[in-house]
Amino acid sequence: MYILALFGNLLIILTVSTDSHLHTPMYFFLSNLYMVDIGFISTTVPRVIVDIKSHCPVISYVGCLTQMSLLIIFGCMDCMLLAVMAYDRFVAICHPLYYQAIMNPSRCAFLLLGCFFLSLVELLLHYGAVLNFSNCGDYIEISNFFCDPSEILKLSCFDTVTNSIVRYCVGALFGLLPISGIIFSYFKIVSSIMRSSSSSGKHKTFSTCGSHLSIVCLFYGTALGEYFSSSLSHSPRSNAVASIMYSAVTPMLNPFIYSLRNKDIKTALRNILSRVF
Numbered sequence: 001m002y003i004l005a006l007f008g009n010l011l012i013i014l015t016v017s018t019d020s021h022l023h024t025p026m027y028f029f030l031s032n033l034y035m036v037d038i039g040f041i042s043t044t045v046p047r048v049i050v051d052i053k054s055h056c057p058v059i060s061y062v063g064c065l066t067q068m069s070l071l072i073i074f075g076c077m078d079c080m081l082l083a084v085m086a087y088d089r090f091v092a093i094c095h096p097l098y099y100q101a102i103m104n105p106s107r108c109a110f111l112l113l114g115c116f117f118l119s120l121v122e123l124l125l126h127y128g129a130v131l132n133f134s135n136c137g138d139y140i141e142i143s144n145f146f147c148d149p150s151e152i153l154k155l156s157c158f159d160t161v162t163n164s165i166v167r168y169c170v171g172a173l174f175g176l177l178p179i180s181g182i183i184f185s186y187f188k189i190v191s192s193i194m195r196s197s198s199s200s201g202k203h204k205t206f207s208t209c210g211s212h213l214s215i216v217c218l219f220y221g222t223a224l225g226e227y228f229s230s231s232l233s234h235s236p237r238s239n240a241v242a243s244i245m246y247s248a249v250t251p252m253l254n255p256f257i258y259s260l261r262n263k264d265i266k267t268a269l270r271n272i273l274s275r276v277f
Contacts, residue, residue, distance in 0.1 A: 001252045002045040008255035009034040012265065019268040025088050025103040030258070032112060033081045033215075037251035040074035043067055044146040044247050051145075064147040071146065071247070072126055073119045075223075076174055080115035082216050083178035083185075087111075089209055090185035094192045118174070125170045145243065175223075182216060211258045218253060222246040 012034050016027045047067065051057040059067070092099050126149055189209060222245040259265045 001248050002041060002049070005041045005248070005252040005255075006038060008252065008259075009038050011269075012255045012259060015265060015268045015272060018272065022264060022268055025108050026085065026092070027264075028108055029081055029085045029088060029112070033078065033085070034255060036074050036077045036081065037254055039070065040078065041248055041251040043070040043074060048145050059147065068126075068147040068149060069123055072123045072149070076119035076122045077115055078219060079175065079178040080118055081112075082212075082219065083181040084111045084115060085212055086182040086185035086216070089212060090188050093189050093209075118177075122170060122174045146247065148243065179220065186213070211262050214257045215254050218257065219250055222250050 013031050016022045016031045044067070047059070088103060091102050095102065186209070259269065
């Protein structure tokens with residue numbers, strides 16, 4: 001899965017960067033989404049591979065916090081970039097005459113920096129909830145294959161109800177913010193499509209948005225599954241399975257879903273392969 005994820009994401013990034021027809025805001029954000037996916041899966045899976053080979057699944061306290069930090073940053077960046085991509089589709093479909101003016105290079109760079117800034121804010125808020133506790137003993141066990149904040153809070157010797165409430169509120173805030181933007185954008189898109197009398201235009205619009213909606217459903221579906229599994233289930237096995245779906249399977253499938261449903265990507269890939277072979 002890790003090799004497929006690296007290959008698929010890097011291939012789409014290479015395709016977008018080498019084909020001038022794909023130098024548009026939509027593919028700019030798509031390339032950054034796939035770079036984030038590479039970082040997301042590289043935060044957990046290589047460590048698991050090392051643990052399997054060494055038969056010693058031990059991580060230091062600093063290493064655990066570093067892994068947790070990268071997971072939060074890349075996870076939040078994924079959410080925010082999906083919302084920005086929905087906004088890009090909203091502008092392209094509902095305001096096509098002003099698209100180039102609204103989604104200019106400086107605006108795209110500002111939106112990307114805004115995604116990164118919000119990710120850092122979520123990380124700091126999570127740190128405030130997770131770091132304020134004392135663990136029991138020198139060696140403690142996490143019933144997961146990476147350092148999830150909810151698992152770390154379970155290791156405390158003291159009551160962490162307040163910290164857990166803060167963590168879930170922060171997660172809900174930064175989860176609902178992008179999903180609200182996505183829902184609003186697609187509500188406007190669907191309203192605009194329904195007012196159109198052209199059946200070919202409707203089909204083209206649905207085809208354009210279908211790939212993005214597939215990625216949104218896959219990402220949020222597995223993320224919510226992992227979230228509720230860690231909150232409601234006390235089974236380490238079910239928690240681990242949900243976490244694998246969220247942190248490994250989703251980054252692997254994203255580029256293949258998008259490339260199989262997108263004519264521009266498939267055409268650019270054929271051009272690259274024809275030049276190579």
